[in-house]
Amino acid sequence: MNGFVPAGQSMIKDLACHIFVGFKDKRGYGFKYDKRIKKMKLAHRLVYELKHDCFLKKNEVIMHLCDTPSCVNPQHLRLGSQAENLKDCRDKKRHMYGDRHTKSKISLKKALLIRKIYQSGALNQSEIGILVDLNQSTVRQILMGETWKETP
Ligand SMILES: [Zn+2]
Numbered sequence: 001m002n003g004f005v006p007a008g009q010s011m012i013k014d015l016a017c018h019i020f021v022g023f024k025d026k027r028g029y030g031f032k033y034d035k036r037i038k039k040m041k042l043a044h045r046l047v048y049e050l051k052h053d054c055f056l057k058k059n060e061v062i063m064h065l066c067d068t069p070s071c072v073n074p075q076h077l078r079l080g081s082q083a084e085n086l087k088d089c090r091d092k093k094r095h096m097y098g099d100r101h102t103k104s105k106i107s108l109k110k111a112l113l114i115r116k117i118y119q120s121g122a123l124n125q126s127e128i129g130i131l132v133d134l135n136q137s138t139v140r141q142i143l144m145g146e147t148w149k150e151t152p
Pocket of ligand 1: 076
């Protein structure tokens with residue numbers, strides 16, 4: 001298994017997070033040896049590089065759609081710039097603020113995950129529903145902003 005094990009039970013295997021087992025830093029980022037350059041590097045970056053057969057530049061950030069630093073499922077990884085990553089963090093903080101002021105049963109994290117996956121174009125609404133255990137109409141509501149507004 002190359003040191004990767006899938007975490008959690010999911011109907012669709014590849015939709016589950018693949019939690020890296022091995023050396024991890026305090027933030028939970030795994031490290032893996034890159035045979036091509038004989039150096040250790042962040043596991044999720046290496047996974048992305050190998051999948052796309054490329055080398056990432058320093059300013060290219062790999063973002064986790066699932067917000068799990070130790071996840072190395074290539075389907076959960078997306079290329080973004082440093083600026084985008086910072087903006088993403090800010091957006092999340094703003095959303096967290098909103099979280100306290102709503103009675104929605106869907107967690108903020110789940111709503112964000114649904115939107116990100118949908119925006120990435122990897123899955124359609126009903127597939128996302130299966131992934132997050134919600135029916136398609138709920139997923140659609142979240143995507144339409146009916147359940148989760150952008151601003152608190
Ligand atoms: Zn993941």
